Amino acid sequence: MKKQSITKATNPGVRFLINYSVPIIFTILIAFAIPLSGLSGEYLVRELMTRLARNSFIILALLIPVMAGMGMNFSIVLGAMAGEIGLIFITDWQIVGMPGILLAMLISTPLAILLGYFGGMVLNRAKGKEMVTGFMLAFLMNGIYQLVVLYGMGNIIPISNSSILLPREYGIRNAISLLEVRQVLDRLVPLKIGGILIPVASFLVIATLCVFIIWFKKTKLGQEIRSVGQDNDVARVLGINVGKTRILSITISTVLACYGQIIFLQNIGTMNTYNSHEQVGVFAIAALLVGGASVSKATIPNVFIGVILFHTMFLVSPRAGKALIGQAQLGEYFRVFVSYGVIAFSLALYAWRKRVEKENERRKAMALKRVLLQSTNTAGGNKF
Amino acid sequence: MKEKIKNIIENVGLPRVIIFFFLVLLFILAPVVGIRLDASINDVIVRFGMNGILVLSLVPMVKSGCGLNFGLQLGIIAGLLGAVTSIELEVTGFAGFFTAIGIAILVAVVLGFLYGTLLNKIKGDEMVVATYVGFSSVSFMCIMWLILPFKSPNMIWPFGGTGLRTTISNQGYWFHVLTDFLQIKIGNHIAFPTGTILFFALLVFLVWIFFRTKTGTAIVAVGSNPEYAKSCGVNVDKIRIISVMLSTIIAAIGIIVYQESFGFVQLYMAPLYMAFPAIAALLLGGASVGKASIINVIIGVFLFQGILTMTPSVINNIIKSDMSESIRIVVSNGMIVYALTRTIRVRS
Amino acid sequence: MVALIIIGIFLYTIGKGHKVLIDNKDIFIGEIAYSADTTYNVWVDNQEVGLLEKGERKVARVAGASHKIVVEEIKEKVLTGDKYERKFKLKTNEGATINILAMINNKNEWIDKTN
Numbered sequence: 001m002k003k004q005s006i007t008k009a010t011n012p013g014v015r016f017l018i019n020y021s022v023p024i025i026f027t028i029l030i031a032f033a034i035p036l037s038g039l040s041g042e043y044l045v046r047e048l049m050t051r052l053a054r055n056s057f058i059i060l061a062l063l064i065p066v067m068a069g070m071g072m073n074f075s076i077v078l079g080a081m082a083g084e085i086g087l088i089f090i091t092d093w094q095i096v097g098m099p100g101i102l103l104a105m106l107i108s109t110p111l112a113i114l115l116g117y118f119g120g121m122v123l124n125r126a127k128g129k130e131m132v133t134g135f136m137l138a139f140l141m142n143g144i145y146q147l148v149v150l151y152g153m154g155n156i157i158p159i160s161n162s163s164i165l166l167p168r169e170y171g172i173r174n175a176i177s178l179l180e181v182r183q184v185l186d187r188l189v190p191l192k193i194g195g196i197l198i199p200v201a202s203f204l205v206i207a208t209l210c211v212f213i214i215w216f217k218k219t220k221l222g223q224e225i226r227s228v229g230q231d232n233d234v235a236r237v238l239g240i241n242v243g244k245t246r247i248l249s250i251t252i253s254t255v256l257a258c259y260g261q262i263i264f265l266q267n268i269g270t271m272n273t274y275n276s277h278e279q280v281g282v283f284a285i286a287a288l289l290v291g292g293a294s295v296s297k298a299t300i301p302n303v304f305i306g307v308i309l310f311h312t313m314f315l316v317s318p319r320a321g322k323a324l325i326g327q328a329q330l331g332e333y334f335r336v337f338v339s340y341g342v343i344a345f346s347l348a349l350y351a352w353r354k355r356v357e358k359e360n361e362r363r364k365a366m367a368l369k370r371v372l373l374q375s376t377n378t379a380g381g382n383k384f
Numbered sequence: 385m386k387e388k389i390k391n392i393i394e395n396v397g398l399p400r401v402i403i404f405f406f407l408v409l410l411f412i413l414a415p416v417v418g419i420r421l422d423a424s425i426n427d428v429i430v431r432f433g434m435n436g437i438l439v440l441s442l443v444p445m446v447k448s449g450c451g452l453n454f455g456l457q458l459g460i461i462a463g464l465l466g467a468v469t470s471i472e473l474e475v476t477g478f479a480g481f482f483t484a485i486g487i488a489i490l491v492a493v494v495l496g497f498l499y500g501t502l503l504n505k506i507k508g509d510e511m512v513v514a515t516y517v518g519f520s521s522v523s524f525m526c527i528m529w530l531i532l533p534f535k536s537p538n539m540i541w542p543f544g545g546t547g548l549r550t551t552i553s554n555q556g557y558w559f560h561v562l563t564d565f566l567q568i569k570i571g572n573h574i575a576f577p578t579g580t581i582l583f584f585a586l587l588v589f590l591v592w593i594f595f596r597t598k599t600g601t602a603i604v605a606v607g608s609n610p611e612y613a614k615s616c617g618v619n620v621d622k623i624r625i626i627s628v629m630l631s632t633i634i635a636a637i638g639i640i641v642y643q644e645s646f647g648f649v650q651l652y653m654a655p656l657y658m659a660f661p662a663i664a665a666l667l668l669g670g671a672s673v674g675k676a677s678i679i680n681v682i683i684g685v686f687l688f689q690g691i692l693t694m695t696p697s698v699i700n701n702i703i704k705s706d707m708s709e710s711i712r713i714v715v716s717n718g719m720i721v722y723a724l725t726r727t728i729r730v731r732s
Numbered sequence: 733m734v735a736l737i738i739i740g741i742f743l744y745t746i747g748k749g750h751k752v753l754i755d756n757k758d759i760f761i762g763e764i765a766y767s768a769d770t771t772y773n774v775w776v777d778n779q780e781v782g783l784l785e786k787g788e789r790k791v792a793r794v795a796g797a798s799h800k801i802v803v804e805e806i807k808e809k810v811l812t813g814d815k816y817e818r819k820f821k822l823k824t825n826e827g828a829t830i831n832i833l834a835m836i837n838n839k840n841e842w843i844d845k846t847n
Binding site: 090093094095096097098099100102103106107180 | 736739740743744746747748749793795
């Protein structure tokens, strides 16, 4: 049973390799791909800076459900949808600049809270299957989002700005220009180093979120969430309302995801009304896993390392694919394959190790039982 | 009487009751809004034949305790490989059809074995890993479709491109070989696909017999009580792998039957989400994460395809807008979420 | 809760975009005709709208309630040094059309607000 001995390995070097196998494999892959792609270091740094600023927030939203033991929260998509609805409204009302972004965040918050609460309730009913359920829930809500945005808006929900409506006069267009709020957060504190625009304000916002998360972990609620994550039964014995805590952690995550999506979209400047949120869940989770997180443990460094590694791969794949086999299309498929593959691999690895650990616990318990039985036998020995 | 109705609703599940009555409503409305009832029923039957086998493929894995097969795409990929190889070899008619199936089964055996081995290592978490294994394999095959050495001019990109096209027509090869087989035509609007239905019935029969064999009963035993099965001397792991292989093989056959009726072989990202409608149909028919039978398949496919066929035509005529896609998403994913969240209630 | 609504209304007001049309066109006010015969350089809220030739109309997009328009006269490609400045307020749903000639001559009809 070679595999069992690997998990039992006490050599810290081996443990490190296994725990962080995903980011290590990734780094090796990228090390090969970067020179193949022919992209310059400056280009990569510039692009990564942009991507760090725009993607980190929503990935940070994933951390709290992991703390609560609910695994990778695929239903952050619900938060993203709430954010997009907020943006649709401010575009309709033509609110520009920073006030536009803030107002979008303000009006989408109640929706995000509602969706998060709903999501949390559903996930509570699927204990043990949170990730699959969250995943399917995201698809379900996508259908409902379509019904609302593609059919309800302009009909039951009044939209006055006809430039965002489809020609048939109800339903929002496929792509909405967010020109008026484009990069307002990024450019809020303008700083240029060597011709590269550094989105200071965005980084400040992200830093604030990090500080908030660190502080939150130490609060009473944060501690409760962590004990729920460690062991539901122990938490219950301690008097913690497990169900409510889980719902709360999903709600917070959903609201953060809502803001994260707004930050993401303000950087891009256009909103693909029906597609922007689809890949959000997959890419965010893949990035987090690539950064070394697991289903039961995710830290802030995982987020940033993940963004850097994952997005570098994203950037170099098409050109590397073209260099290798002559088709850039290959690189694109490779990107998708890697995103899904990383998740499959990490989840499988985690599930397998969980099982092996359970198996080890069981053996230990059995061995202990045997020892106890033996000792009672020798003690009460010669009855006959 | 009220108690009895309440009991039935609780057992069957409220969503299913709602969907059933919704479907009946659609059938009643159809002639009112000017849709031919006989043509609609024929459509439903044709789609039933198209999709039935894919849903049937889910049953062995549910019975063995592996849960809902979110990795259905692996079986579909086997079927796709069979289909394109058969076209590449220029085999037509029934011979082409069965060549496709033959090759697909070979691939499915290998894929199923690997898939089953993986699932054995992660007992308890099969569904979520399977989903992403399914997705990654579809994406991986996207790369493969581009570089595999297929030459048939019907399948590659024109003007000297390399790699297979996204959609490949099987007309002239084995398009409609089953559907046209012994087809019963009544008037202009009814063309009963006897061949497809017969084939479906054949597979149902084979599956039914299989579960009465020693291996079949072992699968059911492993699914309902693995510890007891182990104590009876059953190799739980081996049985699970067999059930996964069986599911993958049936799925491979299923996608070929689907393409036979549809007329096209769809490669690249098309199979990505194909597991979900199949799973939703099964659940709609009364199955759950731990329990599934052939009756579930038949009822489920009929209901699901009924909704898919009737909703667009009826609702579009009433509201003058095409909500069918969104409704389909809500219905199919809603069923799955419902089934995933229902397990706790049943246990308590 | 109430505070949030107030903040929301505040953001709405200061962020609401308005379209302001600026005309360098002839205009009749009362019995007098003011003719546009030269070029002007226009700023709205410290944002340069640009040069308006005779008869031209340009659009300025502004946000918020209080605004300032500054107009510089240019004769034969040289600044004459004449500068004019007016302030105006816009309600949330209002847009405006400003006629430079009326504005320069201090007429009340210099700005026309539309819903």
